[in-house]
Amino acid sequence: MATLNPLQKTRLHEGIVAQLQEKILSGEFRDGDKLPPERDLAESLNVNRSTLREAFKKLEMLDLVEIRHGDGVYVKDYLESGNLELLPALMRSGGGYDVAILKGLLDLRRLILPDVAYQSALNRTAEDLAEMERIIRDGGISLNDRDMMLYRLIARASRNIPFVIVLNFFNNSGLVAELLTLYFADPNNIKRTTRFYDEIFEAIRDRKPDRSKKIMYDLLIFAEGKTIKILNEQLNKDGMK
Amino acid sequence: MATLNPLQKTRLHEGIVAQLQEKILSGEFRDGDKLPPERDLAESLNVNRSTLREAFKKLEMLDLVEIRHGDGVYVKDYLESGNLELLPALMRSGGGYDVAILKGLLDLRRLILPDVAYQSALNRTAEDLAEMERIIRDGGISLNDRDMMLYRLIARASRNIPFVIVLNFFNNSGLVAELLTLYFADPNNIKRTTRFYDEIFEAIRDRKPDRSKKIMYDLLIFAEGKTIKILNEQLNKDGMK
DNA sequence: TATTAAAATTGGTCGGACCACCGGACCACT
DNA sequence: AGTGGTCCGGTGGTCCGACCAATTTTAATA
Numbered sequence: 001m002a003t004l005n006p007l008q009k010t011r012l013h014e015g016i017v018a019q020l021q022e023k024i025l026s027g028e029f030r031d032g033d034k035l036p037p038e039r040d041l042a043e044s045l046n047v048n049r050s051t052l053r054e055a056f057k058k059l060e061m062l063d064l065v066e067i068r069h070g071d072g073v074y075v076k077d078y079l080e081s082g083n084l085e086l087l088p089a090l091m092r093s094g095g096g097y098d099v100a101i102l103k104g105l106l107d108l109r110r111l112i113l114p115d116v117a118y119q120s121a122l123n124r125t126a127e128d129l130a131e132m133e134r135i136i137r138d139g140g141i142s143l144n145d146r147d148m149m150l151y152r153l154i155a156r157a158s159r160n161i162p163f164v165i166v167l168n169f170f171n172n173s174g175l176v177a178e179l180l181t182l183y184f185a186d187p188n189n190i191k192r193t194t195r196f197y198d199e200i201f202e203a204i205r206d207r208k209p210d211r212s213k214k215i216m217y218d219l220l221i222f223a224e225g226k227t228i229k230i231l232n233e234q235l236n237k238d239g240m241k
Numbered sequence: 242m243a244t245l246n247p248l249q250k251t252r253l254h255e256g257i258v259a260q261l262q263e264k265i266l267s268g269e270f271r272d273g274d275k276l277p278p279e280r281d282l283a284e285s286l287n288v289n290r291s292t293l294r295e296a297f298k299k300l301e302m303l304d305l306v307e308i309r310h311g312d313g314v315y316v317k318d319y320l321e322s323g324n325l326e327l328l329p330a331l332m333r334s335g336g337g338y339d340v341a342i343l344k345g346l347l348d349l350r351r352l353i354l355p356d357v358a359y360q361s362a363l364n365r366t367a368e369d370l371a372e373m374e375r376i377i378r379d380g381g382i383s384l385n386d387r388d389m390m391l392y393r394l395i396a397r398a399s400r401n402i403p404f405v406i407v408l409n410f411f412n413n414s415g416l417v418a419e420l421l422t423l424y425f426a427d428p429n430n431i432k433r434t435t436r437f438y439d440e441i442f443e444a445i446r447d448r449k450p451d452r453s454k455k456i457m458y459d460l461l462i463f464a465e466g467k468t469i470k471i472l473n474e475q476l477n478k479d480g481m482k
Numbered sequence: 483t484a485t486t487a488a489a490a491t492t493g494g495t496c497g498g499a500c501c502a503c504c505g506g507a508c509c510a511c512t
Numbered sequence: 513a514g515t516g517g518t519c520c521g522g523t524g525g526t527c528c529g530a531c532c533a534a535t536t537t538t539a540a541t542a
Contacts, residue, residue: 010534011310012495013298037523048496050291053525054298057254061302061326063413069250069524070503079397081413082406084325085302090402104403107360111352119348156320161331162345165323172304172322250503252525278492289527294494310493311534 012047016055024064024075025090031077035065038073062086088173097231106227109170110220113151116167117200117216119158121209128157129205136197143184143193144177150197154204182230189226193219253288257296260286265305265316266331272318276306279314303327329414338472346416347468351461353407354392358441358457360399362450369398370446377438384425384434385418391438395445423471430467434460 023029035041042052056073059065063081066074078086091101120128132153135146148171155167170176183189196219203212264270276282279297283290297314300306304322307315319327332342361369373394376387389412396408411417424430437460444453 050294051495053291054295057295057298058302061299067524069252072523079402079405079409080393081409084406084410087403087406100400101402104401107356107401108353108403108407111356112349115348115352152321159341160345160348161320161342162328162349164320165325165328166349168320168322169325292526308493311536313492
C-alpha cells in the first residue's frame, strides 16, 4: 500500500486506474484484499476523493474490484470476473509480450473469423460488396487501416452483431495494430495479404461460404506463423543485448 | 422461503448509466450526437454533477461515449467501438430476447468451447481433474452453478487465459444462467447434460483432445437446439395471449 | 480579410458536508 | 446460552460550490 505513487497526468483518474489495475494484474493486490478507505487512498495518491471515485467506477466496470456500500472496496479475481478489455494489459504486464496470452488471442481470432467470413458470404448485400471493393482498391489508406476496415466490413456483412463486437475488440485493443505493423514490414506478407483481399472478396461476392471460410482460415494461419516468428526473432535479439 | 429474492440496491449513477445506455442502444442517441453539458444534464436528471460524472466514466469504459475536455461528450457508434458487455443489454432491448443476437452468442460459444475442451485435455493437471470430479459428484450445488463451475474448471485447465476470460463473459453476463434455468426445466435435458459431464471428464482425464472437442461440440449443438425450441414456444405462447 | 486576443463554454479537479449502509459492541429479555 | 433491539464508528454514495484546464466562439485589431 505504501508504494502508491502520486501522479500528474492529463486525466488523473486514468492514471489511477492504470496504477491500480497494474497492481491487481501483477498480483500485488490479490483476490479478497480490502483496499484502504476512499478517503485514505485519495490522500495517499494526492487526489480528491471525487477523482478517486471516478477511477473506482472504471475499475468496477472492468470487474477488477467490488464496491460494497458501508463496507469497503474489495479486489476481485480477474480470472473469474475479468473483462476482455484486460487482455491487452495482461499481455504486456512484463514489459514485452506475454507470448502465451498472445497465442491465446490468436487462437480466439482463428476460431471466430473463418465463421465470420462464412456468414458474410451468406448474408452480404450488394452495398456490402461495394464498400469492400472500395476499401480494397483505395490506395490512399494505410495498410493497417485498410486491413482493419475490411475485416470490419466483412463482419458487418455477416449480420451477426456479436461477431461485429468481438471483432471490435481485436481492432480497438491496439493489439492487432501493433502486430500488423510488424507483419507488413515484410513485402512478402503484403503480397500475400493483398492476394487474400482479392480471394476473400471474390468468394464473398460469389456467395461461397465454405470457400470464404477456408480462405480466411488459411490467411490467419499464415499470418500467425509469420507474426510469431517475427516476435521470436525480436525476443532473441533483445535477449542477446 | 426459497422464493424470496434479495432486492438489489440501486445506486443513482447506475440508474443513469442504464438510462443513457438504453437511449444509445435504441438509437435515440446516434453516433456523433453531442450530449448536453454535464451541468445541464445533471440538472435535468436531478442529480449532482459528481454523480453524473461517475455514470459518464462507466459509459466511457463501455466505449459508448467519448469525453473531450473543453468540448463535450459525444455518442460513439457502438457497432464500431462497443464492448462485449453490451450484448446482454442489446439482446434484451425490446423486452424479450432478440433472437438474432442470441443466436450470434450461441455461435460464439459453439466456435470457442470445443477448442477450450481440446486444450484442456492437453494441459489439464491432476489437480484440475480432482476439482472437476468434485464438482461433478457434489450433490449440494444447484444445476446451474455446477454447470458454470465445471465449464470454468475446464477453461482454467486449458491454461489459456483468453479462453478463461471469454468464458467469464458467458458465465457472468447472466445470459447463460437464464437459459440454463429454462433448459434444466426438462428432466431429459438434465439427463443428457449429466451424461455429458461424465463423458467430457473421461475424455479430459484420458488426455483425448479430439474426443473432448467432439463431446463438447455435440452437447452444445444439442443444448442450443433445445434452448431455441423452448424460446420459440415461449414466443408463440406470448404471441397468442 | 486574416490574425490575434479575449471571453464564454465545457470537462477536470478540489474540499468539505451530509446521507445511507454495514458491522460490531453492548444491552434487555427470554 | 440465545435472540432480538439499539447504538455507534467506519465506509461508500450523493451533494454543493468553487476553481483549474482545454476548447470553442466571439470580438478586437492589423
